[in-house]
Amino acid sequence: MKSSTSPSSFPKAEIGKEMKGSDCVVECLIREGVDVIFAYPGGASQELHQSLARTDKIRTILPRHEQGGSFAAEGYARATGKVGVCMATSGPGATNLISAIADAYMDSTPIVAITGQVYSKFIGKSAFQETDFFGMTLPIVKHSYLVLNVHDLPRIFKEAFQLARSGRPGPVIIDIPKDVQQAKFTPVFPPTVEFRNPLISQTPHASDEELKNILALIAEAKRPVLYIGGGLISAGAHDELKTFAEKTNINVATTLMGVGAFPETHPLSMQWFGMHGAAYGNWAVDQSDLLLCFGARFDDRITGAVDKFAAGAKIVHLDIDAAEHNKNKRGVIPVTSDVKYALARLNELITAHKFTPPDTSGWHQQIATWKKEYPFDNKAGFGNSPHILPQEAVATLYELTKGDAIITTGVGQHQMWAAQFYRFDKPRRYISSLGLGAMGYGYPAAMGAKVACPDKQVIDIDGDGSFLMNVQELATCHIEKIAAKAMILNNQHLGMVVQWEDRFYNSVRGNTILGDASNVGGPDNLDGIYPDYVTIAKGFGVKARRVHKKSELREAIQEMLDHDGPYVLDVIVPYTEHVLPMIPAGKTVKDMILK
Amino acid sequence: MRHTISVLVENQFGVLARVSGLFSGRGFNIDSLNVAPTHDATLSRITVVLKGDDAALDQVTKQLRKLVNVVEVVDFKEGQAVQRELLLVKLKADGKTRSEIMQICDIFRAKIVNVAHDSVIVEMTGDDAKTAAFLDLVEAFGIVELARTGALALTR
Numbered sequence: 001m002k003s004s005t006s007p008s009s010f011p012k013a014e015i016g017k018e019m020k021g022s023d024c025v026v027e028c029l030i031r032e033g034v035d036v037i038f039a040y041p042g043g044a045s046q047e048l049h050q051s052l053a054r055t056d057k058i059r060t061i062l063p064r065h066e067q068g069g070s071f072a073a074e075g076y077a078r079a080t081g082k083v084g085v086c087m088a089t090s091g092p093g094a095t096n097l098i099s100a101i102a103d104a105y106m107d108s109t110p111i112v113a114i115t116g117q118v119y120s121k122f123i124g125k126s127a128f129q130e131t132d133f134f135g136m137t138l139p140i141v142k143h144s145y146l147v148l149n150v151h152d153l154p155r156i157f158k159e160a161f162q163l164a165r166s167g168r169p170g171p172v173i174i175d176i177p178k179d180v181q182q183a184k185f186t187p188v189f190p191p192t193v194e195f196r197n198p199l200i201s202q203t204p205h206a207s208d209e210e211l212k213n214i215l216a217l218i219a220e221a222k223r224p225v226l227y228i229g230g231g232l233i234s235a236g237a238h239d240e241l242k243t244f245a246e247k248t249n250i251n252v253a254t255t256l257m258g259v260g261a262f263p264e265t266h267p268l269s270m271q272w273f274g275m276h277g278a279a280y281g282n283w284a285v286d287q288s289d290l291l292l293c294f295g296a297r298f299d300d301r302i303t304g305a306v307d308k309f310a311a312g313a314k315i316v317h318l319d320i321d322a323a324e325h326n327k328n329k330r331g332v333i334p335v336t337s338d339v340k341y342a343l344a345r346l347n348e349l350i351t352a353h354k355f356t357p358p359d360t361s362g363w364h365q366q367i368a369t370w371k372k373e374y375p376f377d378n379k380a381g382f383g384n385s386p387h388i389l390p391q392e393a394v395a396t397l398y399e400l401t402k403g404d405a406i407i408t409t410g411v412g413q414h415q416m417w418a419a420q421f422y423r424f425d426k427p428r429r430y431i432s433s434l435g436l437g438a439m440g441y442g443y444p445a446a447m448g449a450k451v452a453c454p455d456k457q458v459i460d461i462d463g464d465g466s467f468l469m470n471v472q473e474l475a476t477c478h479i480e481k482i483a484a485k486a487m488i489l490n491n492q493h494l495g496m497v498v499q500w501e502d503r504f505y506n507s508v509r510g511n512t513i514l515g516d517a518s519n520v521g522g523p524d525n526l527d528g529i530y531p532d533y534v535t536i537a538k539g540f541g542v543k544a545r546r547v548h549k550k551s552e553l554r555e556a557i558q559e560m561l562d563h564d565g566p567y568v569l570d571v572i573v574p575y576t577e578h579v580l581p582m583i584p585a586g587k588t589v590k591d592m593i594l595k
Numbered sequence: 596m597r598h599t600i601s602v603l604v605e606n607q608f609g610v611l612a613r614v615s616g617l618f619s620g621r622g623f624n625i626d627s628l629n630v631a632p633t634h635d636a637t638l639s640r641i642t643v644v645l646k647g648d649d650a651a652l653d654q655v656t657k658q659l660r661k662l663v664n665v666v667e668v669v670d671f672k673e674g675q676a677v678q679r680e681l682l683l684v685k686l687k688a689d690g691k692t693r694s695e696i697m698q699i700c701d702i703f704r705a706k707i708v709n710v711a712h713d714s715v716i717v718e719m720t721g722d723d724a725k726t727a728a729f730l731d732l733v734e735a736f737g738i739v740e741l742a743r744t745g746a747l748a749l750t751r
Contacts, residue, residue, distance in 0.1 A: 134609060138616050143663045146609070163663065196605055196666050323657035330650070 014189045021150040022047040022181040023054070025114070028157035030057050031189065034085050036076065036451055037061070038069035042089025044116030044129060047181035061451065061480055064472035066093050068444040070100030071470065073111050075448030077104075078431040079406055079458075081236065083164045084448060087114040091129030094175075095136075099438050101171045102140040106435025107257060108234055110169035112160050117177040120148060133175050142170030150183040159193045167203070168321045169234055204320060206337035211346050214292065214316055214335070215355055221290035223313075223363045224250045227273075230257025230434075231295020231319060231339055233427040238262065240343035241294075247350050249357045251367055253281035255296050256434045260424035265403075270367065271376050271423075274302040276416040279581045279594060280370035286589040288313045295319060295339045298328035299435070300585070308588045318342055374581070374594060377421045387523040388553050390414060390489040390573040394421035394461060397487060400557050405457040406431065406449050410442035410466020413495035416579040418461040440469025446484040447473055457485070457561060464490040465514055468531070474540035477566035485560050485567045488533060491575035492521045499578045503593070523548050523572050533570040548572035597626075598652050599678060599748050602641040602659055603667040606632055610664045614641055617658050623647050627680075627745025638666060644746045669750065676748040681720045683708075684730070687737035688715040696736060703729045714739055 016027065025048055029037065036059045041049040052060045063069030066088040073084030088097050094115040104111045118127040134146040143163050145156045153176075160172040195201055218224055232241055238261050245252050245268050252262040253270040256277075264271050273281030285291060291313040296302070298317075303309035306329055317325055317332040318339060325334035335342070349355070382392045394417050397405075403423055409415040409432040424430050431449055433441040446460035460467075467488050477484050494512040501507055514530070515521045521528030526548060537544030543563055547556035547570070560569045582593045604610045611630055618625055627644045645652075652670070659668045671678075688696055689712075696715060700707060705719035719729055723746070730738075 135612065138609075138612055139620050144609075195663060197660075197663055198666075199660055200663055321661070323654065323661055325657075326650070327654055327657075 012191045014191070016187040016189060018184060018186050020047070020051070020181065021153060021176070021183045021185070022051040024150070024153045024185075024187045025157070025176065025181070026051045026055050026058065027187070028154055029085065030055065032083070032157065032161045034058055034083070037085045037087055038063050038072045038448070039087035040066045040069055040089070040093060042093045042116065042129065044090035044118055044178050045087060045093070046089075046116070047178060048087060048114070048116065048176070059451075061476065063444065064475045065470065066096030067099055067440065068447070068470045068473040068476065070097045070111070070113060071103070071438075071441050071444035072448030072451070072473070073113075074100055074104055074109050074441075075408060075431055075445030076452045077109050077111055077448075078445070079428050079449035079452045081234070081428065082110070082452070083161055084109070084111045085114070086111065089116045089129065090118055090133070091131050093129075094131055094133040098137065098140070099436070101137055101173065103433050103436040103438050103441070104171035105140045105142070107433070108169050108230060109171070110164040111171045112164050113171060113173045115173065115175045116181070117146070117175045119179045120177045121179070123177065133173065137173055140171070141173055144173040144175070146175045147177070147180050150180045150185045151188070153180070154187050154189045155193060158190055159195075162193060163200070167200070168231070203338050203341070204322075204336045206318065206335050206342045206345070208345070208349070210335045210337075211342060211349055213333075214346065215349060215353070217290055217314060217316065218248055218250070219355070219358055221358065222360060223284075223288045224248070224290040224292065224360065225284050225288040226250050226252040227285060227291055227293040227296060228252055228254045228258040228261050229294070229296025230255065232258055232261040235295065235320070235338060235340040236427075237295075237340035237343050238427050240340055240347060242266070243347050244343050244350075247347065247355075247357070249360065250292070251284060251364070253277070253285055255299070255302055256419055256430070256432065258296065259419055259430040260427040263425040264423040265425055270371075272419060274299075275304070275583050275585070276420070276579050276581065278376040279374040279592060280367055280376075282581070282583065282589045282592060283370055284367050285310055291315045293317045293332070294343070297324045300328070303329060304583050305586055305588050377423075385574070386550070387574050388548065388550050388571055390491065390571070390577055391417050391421050393487065393489060393553060393557070393571045393573065394418055396554055397459065397461070397557055398422045400554070400561060401457055401459070405429070405459050406446075406453060408432065408442045408445040408449060408458070408460045410460070410462045410469070411437045411439045412463045412466060413499065413577070413579050414461055414463040414466075414489045417489070420579075422461075439466040442466055443484065443486050444470050444473045446486070447477055447482050450482050450484040458483075460484065460486040462486055462488050463495060464488055464492060464533075465494045467533075471536065474537060474542045474566065474568070478541045481565065483563075483565050483567075485563075485569070487557070487560065487569045487571060489573050490529070490533070490570050491573050492529060493575040495575060496579070498575060502578065503582075503584070523574055526572070529572065533568055537568040542566045542568060544568035544570065546570040546572065596649055597644065597646050599671040599676060599746055600643045600645075600652075600656060600659075601669045601671065601676075601748055602643065602665060603633070604639050604641055605664040605666065606637050606639045607664060610639070610662075611641065613662050613664065614643075614659065617655050618643070618645065621651060621655060623651075623655070627743065629745040629747055642745065642747050671748055671750070676750050678722050678746050678748045679720055680722070680726055680744055680746045681718065682726060682741065682743040683716060683718055684733065684741045685714050685716045685739040686733055687713060687739060689713060692736055696733065699729075699732055705729065
């Protein structure tokens with residue numbers, strides 16, 4: 001392997017003492033400020049665990065499945081913006097990381113995944129627990145390394161962390177053969193790293209002309225809308241956005257990735273839009289004449305039929321990744337920029353040029369009317385049901401936590417209700433697998449977020465299907481004393497698929513019942529409920545409680561919040577609720593189902 | 596539309612897989628692909644020729660620019676680049692046809708690089724039109740084997 005930036009090309013490089021490759025890995029992690037790693041050992045990563053055992057600067061958490069560990073690294077990264085780190089052995093250990101790597105790629109989450117690899121001499125020989133991890137992850141990484149020379153370790157780790165966290169963040173993998181871990185050498189730690197690709201080291205900044213053009217478009221607009229994505233949270237630009245929205249008096253609709261980028265209780269907030277987003281947000285985007293898309297990527301769950309999306313609007317697409325421009329939605333005005341810089345500069349230009357926004361009071365009035373007619377978190381129906389409704393459980397949790405918790409989710413109906421009935425005023429509080437939609441994400445992500453933010457309430461709002469996919473992490477939380485809570489909205493079904501069955505497949509159940517199909521459990525048939533999560537949790541030594549009575553919901557949630565340790569609250573809810581509104585896949589705002 | 600995409604990359608293992616993966620992952624079939632080091636041995640040039648929807652290919656070139664080991668990407672439009680391909684073709688040839696083959700080679704400035712009792716190997720370079728015309732003419736003699744480098748391109 002030829003290396004373009006050999007350690008010796010850095011004059012100010014620091015020469016370390018002689019050490020093993022595995023000790024050097026730990027030294028590199030410490031130098032990158034890593035304080036926790038989620039790592040499951042095996043033959044090919046054992047050396048690395050031995051080295052981790054020799055340091056007290058890094059907390060090594062043993063997950064009970066590599067997928068749990070890698071989702072935890074993502075939860076850590078999403079809650080903090082710092083790089084999350086996970087590690088696994090070669091072969092099956094490595095393949096178990098793949099869902100999280102794909103997820104981090106889709107949701108632009110900064111993680112570094114380290115894998116042990118078989119001895120170099122065994123690579124390509126179908127050795128025990130050998131897989132070509134470098135090869136199989138190529139389409140789902142921001143970058144990847146197979147380390148064949150121990151001297152490359154310090155440079156590769158520095159590059160990997162810089163790549164993971166800079167620009168548009170993403171996953172980087174480092175695959176290290178066992179002989180490289182064992183090799184003794186004198187490491188040279190480069191103070192900086194350089195990339196020959198000129199785009200990697202540059203942070204793109206919008207020109208003043210481009211930004212003034214945006215202001216000129218705003219000055220002419222009658223129905224402007226800000227469409228805000230997760231890029232804003234990655235950039236830490238929420239304060240700049242608030243100032244900009246207020247100064248221009250433009251309503252803000254976020255994507256699910258962008259939830260919390262703008263305070264959802266702010267009068268200009270339209271919460272989030274898309275397939276299950278707020279009706280008024282969808283209508284406003286649909287009828288806008290100027291759509292300012294910052295840090296988002298026109299995902300199909302946002303646009304529906306993309307050619308009919310915001311068809312009457314001029315669309316400005318500002319993103320740090322030029323490859324997103326005109327990818328899904330064509331005919332946009334592209335601006336390639338770090339969004340934090342762009343918003344800060346826009347705010348300066350507004351002040352310097354005494355920019356006053358146009359009178360859009362009619363538009364604001366229209367949005368207010370829609371908002372009143374179709375409120376997003378409609379609590380009106382709660383009283384009509386004799387049972388606890390899943391939406392009601394989320395709304396109650398919001399009330400009791402005063403909106404101040406970090407919420408993670410699995411994937412499905414509960415994921416949507418969590419975003420509909422909990423309001424997020426701050427970024428990095430709604431942590432969910434959104435692009436990939438990986439079930440089983442919720443509880444391990446909560447574990448990672450709780451490790452990162454031990455002083456905050458961290459609650460996984462989960463479904464009974466998703467929760468079971470990584471239930472083993474209860475053991476991790478118990479042993480490691482990680483007080484991540486789970487509130488399961490248990491409807492005994494794969495609720496979102498059931499909803500599609502009800503809407504589009506004549507309610508034929510295609511393997512969507514999680515218990516005994518001849519004795520389906522639910523609030524009216526408690527004996528049929530399967531599995532018994534309270535008993536499962538008990539086996540893990542985790543406190544748990546089942547609640548099915550409306551009258552006990554509030555007190556049960558409070559008990560979960562008050563408990564000083566991991567906790568599972570199994571909330572029995574009917575499976576008949578549908579997530580609304582809903583724009584069916586590939587359809588338009590006009591096809592939105594409201595009832 | 597036909598595109599010739601020239602990608603300057605770091606000369607390292609895995610880079611070709613990353614580059615070709617961006618095409619295959621989007622369902623593009625590559626017509627030809629050539630890789631070799633440049634005058635700077637730490638860099639290689641990959642030349643890809645393929646047909647595809649302009650917008651989709653524009654996406655691919657943008658994704659190529661994001662690869663860490665990619666230094667430069669150029670999507671040559673028609674006429675912007677000098678484009679050549681080298682081909683080696685083994686033709687059936689006996690005493691009766693050999694001289695006719697040599698005449699055609701002369702016209703196309705191709706070279707006979709190997710002669711056997713029943714065949715010749717011809718080396719020929721040219722752009723698309725020339726190679727197509729040449730192969731069209733010699734096909735009648737019987738093509739035993741054919742190897743081509745794929746197009747190489749440099750900006751004018």
